[in-house]
Amino acid sequence: MAIFEVDHLSLHYLTRFGQKIHAVTDVSFTMEKGKILGIAGESGCGKSTLVNGLMGLFIPPLYPTSGDVRVAGESLMNRSPKDIRENVLSRKVSMIPQGAFNALNPTRKVKDIAADVMSAHMKGIDKSHIYDRLRERFDLFGMDTNKVLNSYPIQLTAGERQRSVIGISTLLNPQMVIADEPTSALDVTTQKVVIKLIFDLLEKGIFSTMIFITHELPLLRHVAHDIAIMYAGEFVEVGTTEQIVFDPRHPYTKALMGAMLSAEPGQRQRKPTAIEGAPPNLANAIQGCRFADRCPAARAECKVNKQEIRIVGERQVRCDYAQ
Ligand SMILES: Nc1ncnc2c1ncn2[C@@H]1O[C@H](COP(=O)(O)OP(=O)(O)O)[C@@H](O)[C@H]1O
């Protein structure tokens, strides 16, 4: 059975001037337990907005336009942020955020930040028992547990902070973890430590199902079973990692692979060949293909005809001409 189901999810921001920004449009996918889905796309394509929608967390100016998200059959839509925080986050869906520094309250020690998460969900449990559980969990992370738990976030290295955030996000063994660019602010060495930590937690069964979001497509090669490519708020290609990385069919996926691969470590310091042009303004209604203006294979019809997801080469592609 699918543990996570997303049906035609569309989300918008409502600006102060009453303008709607359609940041996510018609996203659908399902995930089986134990799967890792990577989501990749340029900055601004709607990844973080989607994350909020996937947690059912709607804080103005973000609103659901339509669609549904279900965790183990339970819908997360039409629920208050209070309900979501108390009954869904940490236990059912947990997010490892972008930028660990901002995710930790600077005025509290790590052990107290973590204890708050646990005690909110385990009413009546005493403090010393909570600290025991915390120590046990943090011992898995290859850090000086006592030092880390008794420190304020500012006293930790970037790597210790990010590991602490991951530890706190997964304390309650959530059914589903969503990591939103968890390594993007880190140096290469720390990135590796963090990726290894995520794999250790998966191996130890602390969580089993994960969405890993990044703007660096190559990173997903070693992480994800499946990959969804996002462009201007839409999924444009969804397939296995093998299909997306070695045999992309959508012109945007091809461009993204070209732009990224040349920037991989070991291939010298070549700058990625940026994809020319910019994504469309999501405040305007978009008639045809959203990538048409930047697509090397675009035809006149592409600017007029709405592109629907279809199956090409056993994966989903949103392009009438992909083969
Ligand atoms: N609070 C907001 N109000 C209006 N538009 C927003 C807001 N936050 C993000 N956006 C817009 O939504 C789009 C998607 O942003 P985001 O989800 O942060 O993308 P990503 O995470 O892929 O970089 C962007 O065009 C961004 O400008």
Ligand SMILES: [Mg+2]
């Ligand atoms: Mg983001």
